[in-house]
Amino acid sequence: MADVVEAVPVSLGALELLEPLRAALDGTGPAVLPVPFGQVAAPFPLEGWERGAALVITTSGSTGEPKSVLLSAPALRASATATHDRLGGPGRWLLALPATHIAGVQVLVRSLVAGHEPAVLDLAPGFRADAFADAAGPLLASPGRHYTALVPTQLARLLAEDVEVLRGFDGVLLGGAATPPTLLAAARDAGVRVVTTYGMSETAGGCVYDGVPLDGVRVRLSQGGLPAGRIELAGPTLALGYRGQRFADGWFRTGDLGRLGDDGVLEVLGRADDVIITGGENVPPALVERVISALPGVREVCVVGLPDAEWGQVVAAAVVPAGPPPSAEDVRSAVRTGVGRAAVPKRVVFVPELPTRGPGKVDRTAVARSFG
Template identity: 60%
Template sequence: MSRARHLQPLPVPPGAGALDVLPALQRALDGDGPARIPVRGDDGAEARRLAAALAGPLTPAEDAAEDPTALVIATSGSTGTPKGVLLSASALRASAGATHRRLGGPGHWLLAMPAHHIAGIQVLVRALLAGTRPDAVDTTEGFRPDRFATAARRVLAADGPHYTALVPTQLSRLVSAGGDGLAALREFDAVLLGGAATPPALLDRARAEGVRVTTTYGMSETSGGCVYDGVPLDTAEVRVEGETGPVLLSGPMLARGYRHQPEAAAFTGGWFRTGDLGRWRDGRLEVLGRADDMIITGGVNVAPLAVERVLTAQPGVREACVLGVPDPEWGQAVVAAVVPDDTAAPPAEPDLRAAVRAELNPAAAPKRVTFLPELPLRGPGKPDRRALAALFQG
């Protein structure tokens, strides 16, 4: 490009205020405005930190006149220097178009999660490309089912397909609360669910309640979800190395790379190496969790996600997060943070351990179980494993 374009912060207000960014987002997609870094509009310190690390002129390798970089999504930035994922306008459009084709056509979108993350801002991108006006849930007091119902009714009043996107914690709250929130959720033609692993028991319960849930797998580097219900979108490609091994993704929704990292090893030959482990099962991709989350206890490899699935299938368990903590005898000990349905009457720890031993193996059974009213979260809805590790080691 003859003149370097600048990357500028895009403060995104929480809740319904996020809709204020639509004009700037449209300009970024059209290429007649600066590339933008979505940042939290209610956290000035975090916005300044990301701006200091990522803002400024884009290099020739980070932009192109024929396909301008539209957004740079900050990721893995809770500690240290954040990475910035370079997303071109064509990548965002390809992702949104593939989503609409899978779901049944462009429609009306309800934003229910923070729009400075890829899952949230893609809701706005899809609405812009559909030519519809999105609405948003008021989250000034956190995510509340009654506020979801209020916003949903406004979206559902419009003719045509109706869509929203949630993280598992939000779905769990809506299903558990019942009432107007769940009733409204049932009326959406599709509810995209991603951001974190979904407990099978929650998925089964939601579908039994009549919620049209579509699980998604993807990340900022793929402009959001690119595998729906285990099946790649029509323009996405998935490769698993070995019978069970690293997952690689490709397609027109792939990012250019990382800001200030022109030779990032994760992007090679048109593929993105995710860092996740997976396998094909009955023709669908099954993600087994992060390779670096694998627990080695007494010389045995334990996949935390497999243990979480067993725990959340037990009566009285709403959510669970499993991790490994240093242990002088085992190297790492398997521990579990469990959110019970009833905090006053949690399930018996021996029963939970017995279930894991029976379904998996003795090494996978948690050495310690801690019951919490809710899991600490980071990003759009992922359990904060660092905070939980500190809790178990405190």
Template identity: 55%
Template sequence: MDVQVVGVDGSPESVARLAAALRSALDGAGPAVLPVRARPGDEPPLPEPVARAAGAGALPDGLAVVVATSGSTGQPKHVALTGDALRASAAATRDRIGGPGTWLLALPAEHVAGVQVVLRALLAGTECVVQDVRDGFRPDGLVRATGRMPHGARRYTSLVPTQLARVLDHGSAPLHALAGYDAVLIGGGALDPGLRTRAEDAGVRVVATYGMSETCGGCVYDGVPLDGVRATIEPGSGRVVLGGPVVAAGYLGAPAATAEAFTADGFRTSDLGELGPDGSLTVLGRADDVVNTGGEKVAPAAVERALLSVPGVRGACVVGIPDDEWGQVVAALVVTGTDAPADPVLRSAVRDACGRAAVPRLLHRADAVPEHGIGKPDRVAVAALLAGLR
């Protein structure tokens, strides 16, 4: 068994090449696939941990896809996804959203969410229409790509919140096109309830997904685990643990990291969460994002939700920044529109929703929240920016 690096650059041609490689990997006729952002023919060599695992004969049985994580908390890890896990994920998604259909790829195909769009179409025997995103996502491009989809078939796509917001802000033809999809999966980051309401009011059939590379992408839809997926809360730490057939086989070339993250119960995420009486999952934010201010622990995600509930707030990112007296203080970067609410209104909303300790001591307005990966807030960049303003 071997691993092949396949370059994808956002073009339909490169995605077609990736799809062929994925089909061969799933059939067992070809090597496992590691998609990377590169022009076809200009691929880099195998990453050292992957090459080491392959050379030592330590690749998992049935390995089909290797996905590099974003590396937001350190060096990227290389997630080993088996054909069985990918098939289970695709089948559970198909059953949850209403059956097989045609998929539109508008995400970078080297990320797990993009790979999954290609695979869902491949495994369903339907077409994967590709929006050319070499120059970034454009709402007008969504219209043109949608126009190439066959009539009569169910239509699906997967976007990140930033893409959804751009379509809503643009309105007109792109919004009309998106409202014609039978399901629009939104993942890659927390979906602002206000953004969801705007989309649903415009007729977009939104499905909020939660998952990561280690679970073949989204495996919890609108708070409800897909069939076969288990969501539990680890006693003591409060971390979300995801189990079931969609869980990866570990990290290639990283046995210690694999042993820490993958247990008999499933994958130990870095997220804090809670389960409702009906078993639905609410994600509270990353464990390592928690702000400890004067001995009080504040979850940034909860503060962000409070800020985003205020009319006129279009985006928010909350972090902790060092403070000599309090250890850390809560700081917020806020994106507002023309009807920008005053700072006391924002602070009052946070106080009412989260308590006095969560009220941001520093509020800063910006045109956009810095991002990395596919629509994820870059908290390191935001913390550096806000710390520099003190």
């Protein structure tokens, strides 16, 4: 049981965290808090149930104040083991994400559980396809199964510049942000074994793969004002709680909306806070984005609600073209047919890229500000 949390400054090479994390998992060292290299954070004590923590991850605070998520060693191991079981067995991992985020930390945990030191992509110069290939080469030449985890922007770049290296992996976990259906289809058509993941720091990272919960993970939906509900998660990967706030009933109520198909597969519809209320109608941006991203000439899209005196909010779409873009009217027509009249964007702009935060997540607040 850990009595204290110690901050571990983590460079973009990330291996400084490996040994402290190993000690925290086996109980021979204190709980660890990964922080960006150069950041100073004083140790802080754990009290009562908090002493079960092995890892503390600070949330981004994008929807409020940042929170310290306390994860136990059993939860981290359960996540790693269930991931390996789903992918076909333990293997060797390439870390291509920051280890100050749960997705990056879990690559290290899976490596420790599998008994192999991970390969690490140095992200200091930014993500580059050639550097990814260089880091992957020795790993893919080693025996056994090979895995990595990416965000959609990384996948898109690798598909454009070096898809061959991706084909060498037995599994490519994809999370951190919504994946455009066209990107996912292109990757799979190219022979890349992509597995989409849904989860967060509070669930030790991804806990639903390709819409299906990992072994032991439970999913339910609370009722909402849409033909969907708030996603709630439980199971062995769940965090103990936030610092000073225990998850007492065994369930974590996410901020995301979802719906379950007849086959039990979960479809994530985006954050409940992002739902646009226009003229009294509720419009989930994810449904609009799905339709627009399927249009020829669209690489990425972000749909937001803008304040409006008449409608309350209006739907607005920022589109990143891939070659000749569709016209604004083509965008509106597709949404009208695919989602409904209330969801039609009243404003459509074409931009060279979308602003991001954290590990590849689109910054919706910055997108909304860009409309002026």
